[in-house]
Amino acid sequence: MRVLDLLTTATDSLRLNKMRTALAMLGIVIGIGAVIALISLGQSSQNSVASQINSLGKNLITISPGATVSGGVRGAAGGRTTLTLDNAQKIAEAASSLSIAAVSPEYSTRSQVTVSTTNTNTQIIGGTTSYENVHAVTMSSGSFIGQSDLDSSAKVAVLGPTVASTLFSDTTSAIGQTIRINRTAFRVIGIMTAKGGTGFQNPDDMIIIPLTTAQQKYGVKNVSSIAITANDGVDLTTVENQVGSYLLTLHNISDTSSADFTIRNQQDLIGAATKVTSTLTALLSGIAAISLLVGGIGIMNIMLVTVIERTREIGLRKALGATSGVVITQFLTESIFLTVIGGALGIVLGGILTAIAAKVLNMSASLTVPAIVLAVGVSAGIGIIFGWYPAQKAAHLSPIDALRFE
Amino acid sequence: MLMIEANKLRKEYHIEGVETVALADVTFSIAKGEFVAIMGPSGSGKSTLMHILGALDQPTSGTYVLDGQDISHVSDRDLAGIRNRKIGFVFQSYNLLPRTPAIKNVMLPMMYANVVPAERTERAAKLLTLVGLHDRMGHRSNQLSGGQQQRVAIARALALDPAIILADEPTGNLATTQAEEIMHIFRDLHNEGHTIVMITHEPSVARYAKRVITLRDGRIVSDQKQ
Ligand SMILES: Nc1ncnc2c1ncn2[C@@H]1O[C@H](COP(=O)(O)OP(=O)(O)OP(=O)(O)O)[C@@H](O)[C@H]1O
């Protein structure tokens, strides 16, 4: 049989049985659409969590005071004040031997901030010039804290975009204005670019002032954390261990288990977050698998229900000279046609559903290749198998048995 | 010259241990150009014989030579080719493709014979004109009367100019006037030299044939020229 004949026979048959075609196609379209949308959403949420964590800074290692909690018991005594500016400076001096690029000591607290009658409660961070690099800060206007601000403990502030828009109706004119942090006047020197984020540690909802100013103002000598950027291309865990043992020597502690500080690296953080979102993805995939199964059963039912009519058709075609092989090829062509068109429509539907869901959930999501491959593969498989199986059974009947079939 | 040589054709069915002999060692021959009617009571084995002659089914034993070729022991694949090119089968219930235009039904055997598309259309149109349906070519099978559907089926049977035309009660589902129209077509085909074997219950239909073979209980009980 000619290829063109195969194609026209398939399209004729699909056109002549519009209801059957539509129902089978619907199963495929919904199955594929749902699966693609669900898996794409799951994967995109995973990616967006990872990229949000990355936006906090690249190759980031964070040291915080206090011992690691292990097995529910604190490993060693250790207050919240064990980290100092001096520690940070010592680490910075050893930067090249520790494979690190920058060190940012930070003091962090929360305070009331007012501008005339507007006020808000936000996170105040005392930082050095390194903060900008370590946390990948970019400025939307003005400038970041400079060395002279640190040397003179200047009362200057850099605002996160969320704080800026809370305090100023027109953020473009905020530079040079005065804000009050716990009644002390600070001059606004810059506004940071939005990173996107929510919740307690929102990087957009904070004010950064010089570390020296913060220590004076809040009367502390310690820092709340030291953030470190490791060199590109080195293993974060190795650097983490090196920095850890260096700091142990600085603190005169010989036993690792009695360390009075905790070190975490970004990879761990991403790992933990990924664990949560991949559970979510697994759940969505489970739902997707069920919709695929339901779609598949739909296709199967349609194909099987038409078996009587089609068996007679097969008997007739064989009586008129079609070999079993030709009949099977013909049915297979029909099924492939059905699943290819249904699959294409399903991908479109999946794209639309993903876009709608992304809009509603306010996240960026796009179709992912594995989702498409999986969905199309499974539905095409179901469509073809259930289109082909009854056909190949009927094709091997004698033409007379097939014509009499009921 | 002989078109059909049937030698001791036997067909048995075994259903749940019960053996039915539908054909009991039937031997006969039909010459090229003959018009034969097969008659006999219900269950006498007429259709069973016709299916074997039409290569739609195979005998339990015996040999069947069609147009000089023994086809009682050929492969399924070759049998399909023989049905396609040598045999034109007309069924009692027409058996057209559902909801498919008349002309496409007539073109179907030609598609399986890989006739080039332009030739298919031309020949199908010619055959439909021959059976008086030149104004119904685009009508779908379900938009035609029984007599018209049977005429489409005859045109389809003639598609590849077969060696033999086999018809199993072609007028069985039709009213008298329509039955007569069909028989006139068969008579014309016979006059043009076609070999025709036809099953019928009705003497008025059998009258058109030149020879009547009568079956009873799977055996030939009479074979008369008329
Ligand atoms: N597929 C089958 N399985 C079992 N028995 C069958 C089968 N086909 C036919 N028979 C039996 O073979 C015998 C002959 O049947 P056949 O259909 O040839 O009769 P017929 O002469 O065409 O009858 P009618 O005039 O009613 O069409 C019958 O007894 C029938 O029951």
Ligand SMILES: [Mg+2]
């Ligand atoms: Mg019969």
